[in-house]
Amino acid sequence: MLYILWSLLNLVAYLGLFYLLFHAVKLLKQRFNVAVAVFFFLGIAALSGRSKPQPKTLSAPNLLAGIPANTPLGNGSATEKTSLGTSSLFILAEYYKQDSVIQPRGLFATVSGFTLGHRWEPSAGTVVQHRNQLQYRLLMHHEWQLLGSTLYTSPSVTLTGMM
Structure with missing residues (x-):
């Protein structure tokens, strides 16, 4: 609210x-x-029209630390949608599954929806296997803005869940 x-x-x-x-x-x-x-x-x-230039990227960066940039893509993926107040966070995890062992390859997150006055930015994350599911932990950077200027930056928000 x-x-x-x-x-x-x-x-x-x-x-x-x-x-x-x-x-x-x-x-x-x-x-x-x-x-x-x-x-x-x-x-x-x-x-x-003068504002801080936003970096233009075609895809969301891989949030998993320690994964080399040239790591091949996995053979499976899982998605999750989480509410962030007036907007939604979409999470995509890529993994390589062989037998019953899951090896995470990538974690990607995007924010969409009505974000006037808020700026959510994913900064880091982890994915681990938990039985037959993936357990994720995502650190989000949240700025409270008024007329485009940042008034307050929340401490890192940690989101966890299963997919």
Whole structure:
């Protein structure tokens, strides 16, 4: 519930800023002319577009430590979906199974859903065999943001489960 309230606070703040920007452009159009209003709007849009560059990756990084980069893919996989308040965490574990022994090869995690005001980022993880299932442990980095700026960073959140 706290995550939803924080997201709603961010939504109200963004709508309030948009409302103020709309009235500022309207006032500039009345006092001066359309060209000044358009120039002001484009300037504000250019300034709001400046943010920290996010690294562009085509795939999620392997979160298992100690697995060489050239490790071949496994012959099986397991998935898990976990709720993170207003968003969802999707976990994919790859493994190599021979007889009844499972050797983990990869652990991949992505976050999707309504994340306004929150930034979840998987940082590390482990996978071990537990009978016929895989037991995972995942460390998540969680930032609380207001209007895109980080206000508070939660200590590492540890998620565990079976798949």
